[in-house]
Amino acid sequence: MNAKPKGWCLTAAACAGVWLVQNGSQTVTPPVPSAAQAFAAGPRTHTDAAADPLPPSAPLRIRIPDIEVDAPLMGLGLGKDGSLDVPPAENRNLAGWYRHGTAPGAEGTSIVAGHVDNAWGPAVFYGLGALEKGHRIEVSRADGRTAVFTIDAIEVYDYDEFPDKKVYGARDRAELRVITCGGGFSEKSGYQGNVVAFAHLIGVRNEWSA
Template identity: 50%
Template structure:
């Protein structure tokens, strides 16, 4: 089985449960920013590859994929994020492991899936807050289409992504295929808690940033 096939299979195994994990994450102290409706994706906006040659199809789909390399740092200038990235895997309940809450400025990369910049759909997750206050993805919901995210990688390169949409999805209607589905071009999902909060249920949904690779640096 190829690395890409393994990545797709591994991503599928957590698709139905990662949202539930993130909903339970976080300790509500104040309401984090919510994505505006204007930045949601009303329909699938991915370009449809066209053209007579594979090269033309790749160009239509976006930036050509980078070789696989582990992410080491995430920078999101628009919201002041500058955070190290640690690998996370499947948790005992079938969802994702939680990045250690002791370090509020830490993002988690699903290490059994695609690497940011390589072919496929890479996943980054993190806390919105902890019992000590705001955490790495507190302001994720205030991103807008066109904002950029830079992921530094272990091979010394940086994968630059552009935001396509920012959405909030409720726990009881989380669109697994939309968020975790396989992609032809290099894409990224950044996920944290959101969607309102109650003492009984915790955060009721997830904020999801959809982005695609635009430049290899």
């Protein structure tokens, strides 16, 4: 059984919102999910239909058209404290996936994480909180297939209330979580929580035969 990451948060330096502090402004903080995008609220704009899970294959790239994300994926492990490692902060267009867990598109819960910003400005998942139910996430894989997910909900959690089981718990279909820093912001301590996009597999494209 693969070890699961603990309640996910970036290191203090990576999640401190250095760019925001340097600009001396809290008016440019990243978007926060609206209450309508939570599981228990708003119209059901997504579908419960699910595609059959794929065999495991390493993911190569993630695309989220509605927030103009098109980024390569690197493998992430766990730190000594059991928390998920993070991609290098200096690369603003790089995300990571938990390589000891479920590969995106395979049965279970796969985890993708990335920075919201760095010292130079917005990073790969800056716009994650602006997503809505029904928006699509695509993950290109090493086997030539692209796993297509639909978003079921976007939620934000304070660090000390991060629901590990809800986010990381095993599932009997192919599900995806995309995570970044977010929530409240303090110039002293940075971001106060995480934004999490919950999605499930609805389709597959075979790029090699296209």
